[in-house]
Amino acid sequence: VQLQASGGGMVQAGGSLRLSCSAAGRTFRAVDMGWFRQAPGKEREIVAIMPWRGDRPYYANSVRGRFTISRDSAKDTVFLQMNSLKPEDTAVYYCAAKTNAAQIYDVLAYDSWGQGTQVTVSS
16 A cells, blocks of 8 residues: 655644545555654654544544544545644654554554654644
8 A cells, every 4th residue: 555645734732734644556445544653752653543444543642632533435545633733743644554453553563654744833
């Protein structure tokens, strides 16, 4: 799966951004999709995951209630709506796909990654 992420930018605290991740090469069927982020000097972390089987999305505690992951299967696109942004949300955001049976929380199990899009939140 080839992934293309877009929608990052610079916003003031309290603002919103919507990230998009489109796929080429195969559909999102039987593919777990996730958004991850990596801030300078920190490890890559899970932001939100959309399991393909229709299970409820998973959110990191730090973003729950502010971010929403959604999927448009017809367009093979996954979105991350980010509201009430905080300076600590500043990071490079990546979308990723997992086609194997590993746990959805296993970052290393995601086998296709987009190029990343920068999100900067100013105070």
